[in-house]
Amino acid sequence: MDFKTADLCDEFGGELEVSSYEFKSYGKKQKFYGPIETLKVFEDNVLVRKALETVPPGTLLVVDGGGSRRCALLGDRLGEIAQNRGLAGIIINGCVRDTEDLVKLDIGILALGSNPLKSNKEGKGEQGVALTFGGLTLSPGDYVYADTDGVVAAKKDVLSITL
Template sequence: MTGVSHQPLPPSVDPDVIAAFRDAATATISDNLDRLPGIVGLRPFHRGGKLVGTALTVRVRAGDNLAIHQALNVARAGDVLVIDGGGDTTRALVGDIMKAIAESRGAVGFVIDGAIRDADAFLASDFPCYARAAIHRGPYKQGPGAINVPVSVGGWVVEPGDVVVGDLDGVVSFPPAQAGALIEAVRAQEAREAEVLQMIREGRYDGRYGKVTKA
């Protein structure tokens, strides 16, 4: 068995930041991150529920979940396990048992560049899980792996301790230091879009975004 390297846990994201992004749409967040590529190619497997938490990052070799088991041993309340499985979908990296362990630790979701199994259990649950696919084949448990290192998930680099937000449109992440300016920009866009929708309802929208015709 090859070992798993562990780096120190980053600080948990401030609860005020978590609360601020609880009702922020990933599409609006993405718009205000310059519409950079973000995490792509993953889809939600859960029934419902918003994902907001601190990135606990894990890198594994294709089809091997030893490092994920070890990451669950150090997971804290509010952590999101962000797993770089190299996009491999030939073996599942997590299933119902690991979901139950994650929930018991207070973790708030999985973001997996790889596959899961026991999809029915995820689909019946509000525990957020984003992955590429579901498959019956189980994982190896030999390593190697790494915990709390930068990972590439769906073409996007996620750093340990990043803020992770997910909804039905997908998943975005960003550094906690960026949260204050970002939420201001998100709220401003939400206000503009609400105004446009109101203009449409009142028949005052002239086809130019944000422009008002005379009543």
């Protein structure tokens, strides 16, 4: 289904939260949406891999990495897992790496920036928790819509309502 976040804001402004962060796009898809699964980690991507391997196809994984720019939480290998499993996309409040390869993947990937350093591998973090960053308060099952204008979130699928 086609959409524009600007049109969603015009039609459903009272039901949406709009991110104050300007994410950079790293995947081939510039526009994506879906029900979300949440993940909270800090400079450790073990749970990112686990989530990418287990969340249902069509899910949009939102990773709150605490805004850290000191290492990457996603690279080409994890991006390929997400693409091959049919995830709707990935949004990271943190960094990615292998950006030359990520841009070739047929999936939406947004992050604050890039950093070539890999993350820790301790398995610390929480999945399925409420996240708050960039003016958004997100819970598992909420819907997130992303395009070149920005990221918006709703408690239900507003695209199922006729625009």
